[in-house]
Amino acid sequence: MRKFTVQNKKITVYPAVSADSPIIYLHTYSEEGEDVYRELKEKNCPDFTLAAICGLDWDRDMSPWDIPPISENNTPCTGGADEYLHLLEEEIMPRAEKEISGKALWRGIAGYSLGGLFAIYSLYCSDVFLRAASISGSLWFPDFKEYVFSHEMKTTPRCLYFSLGNKECKTRNPYMKTVQDNTEKIEAFYQGKGIDTTFELNPGNHFKNPVKRMAAGIAWILNR
Numbered sequence: 001m002r003k004f005t006v007q008n009k010k011i012t013v014y015p016a017v018s019a020d021s022p023i024i025y026l027h028t029y030s031e032e033g034e035d036v037y038r039e040l041k042e043k044n045c046p047d048f049t050l051a052a053i054c055g056l057d058w059d060r061d062m063s064p065w066d067i068p069p070i071s072e073n074n075t076p077c078t079g080g081a082d083e084y085l086h087l088l089e090e091e092i093m094p095r096a097e098k099e100i101s102g103k104a105l106w107r108g109i110a111g112y113s114l115g116g117l118f119a120i121y122s123l124y125c126s127d128v129f130l131r132a133a134s135i136s137g138s139l140w141f142p143d144f145k146e147y148v149f150s151h152e153m154k155t156t157p158r159c160l161y162f163s164l165g166n167k168e169c170k171t172r173n174p175y176m177k178t179v180q181d182n183t184e185k186i187e188a189f190y191q192g193k194g195i196d197t198t199f200e201l202n203p204g205n206h207f208k209n210p211v212k213r214m215a216a217g218i219a220w221i222l223n224r
Contacts, residue, residue, distance in 0.1 A: 002099045006091050010055035016047045019102030023049040024218055025093070025129075027115035029058055032211055039215035045222045049104070051096040056084070062114035064121045067142050070175045077141075081118055085125055093128070106130045106158070110218050112210055114138045120148070120160075120186075127154035131224065133161040133217035136168065136206055139186055140179040148186050159196040159224040161217045162187045167205040196224055 002013045014037045016023075026033060033052020040050070056062065061084035063077035097104060108131035111119045116137025121144075123132060139145065139162075162183050169180040180201075187199045198220060202213060 004095060005055075006095065007087060008055055009053055009087075009092065011092055011096060012052045013096050013099045014050040014052070015100050016049040018047050019100075020105050021047045021049060021100070021102075022106050022108060022131075022222065023051060023097065023100060023104040024108040024110055024222070025088070025096075026050060026052045026214065026218065027056065027062065027109075027111035027118060028052060028054050028214070029056075029113065029115070030054060032214065035211045036214045036218070039211055040218060040222075043215065043219045045219050048222055049096075049100050050218075051092075053088075053092065058114055060084075062111070062118040063141070064117070064144070064147070071173055077114075081121055082125060084118075085122055089126060089128060108132060108218070108221050110135065110214065110221070112136055112214055113206065114141075117141050117144065123153045123155075123157060124151050125154065130155070130158045131160070131221040132157055133163075133214075133221050134183075135161075135163050135213050135217040136165060136210070137162065137183065138179070139182045140176045142175060145182045145186060149189060156193070157195060159221055160187070160190055161198055161200070161220045163200040163202060163213055163217055165204045165206055165208055166201050 060078045060080035064081045065079040109119045109129040110133035116134035119132045191197045
């Protein structure tokens with residue numbers, strides 16, 4: 001395990017045993033990376049490196065554009081995803097990949113909530129990720145479904161994983177109640193393009209079993 005910090009972002013790298021293995025970049029709201037890595041090791045996945053990133057300015061770094069608060073007690077999202085993606089590619093990833101043996105066989109990106117939104121958005125702005133997992137992803141985000149349908153990804157990913165809790169859409173919030181419908185339509189759109197996709201519906205709300213959900217999504221893209 002190796003740790004370093006870039007502009008207040010905390011990165012922990014769990015290196016693969018063998019050279020030239022895949023590397024997964026996981027964005028988390030808090031420091032769940034170690035628990036996710038432990039869960040993945042118990043699943044006997046193919047050898048891989050996990051680079052877990054936290055300490056993010058969540059509502060800025062993970063959001064593709066500005067939106068006002070979606071509820072009375074919420075905060076605005078301030079559209080810093082492009083800026084953060086540049087930091088990820090130019091500083092975080094080169095530093096993380098100094099810790100691995102050989103070269104990355106392929107790169108994947110995964111995230112929970114807004115991190116899951118960012119994982120999909122990044123495919124439209126960068127060609128470095130070949131697999132992605134959007135776990136309980138915030139695909140309710142205003143205009144994101146329309147963005148997906150009207151823009152081209154930088155490169156076609158090998159596979160895409162989507163998941164939600166089955167209670168996430170059961171809300172009066174007019175934005176968040178669209179999350180399951182949007183996710184299902186986005187997943188079907190990619191499937192129609194010939195991309196290997198899956199959508200998994202888990203029991204519970206947005207906050208139930210995030211570690212297990214993240215591990216399940218990463219395991220799926222590692223095993224394709």
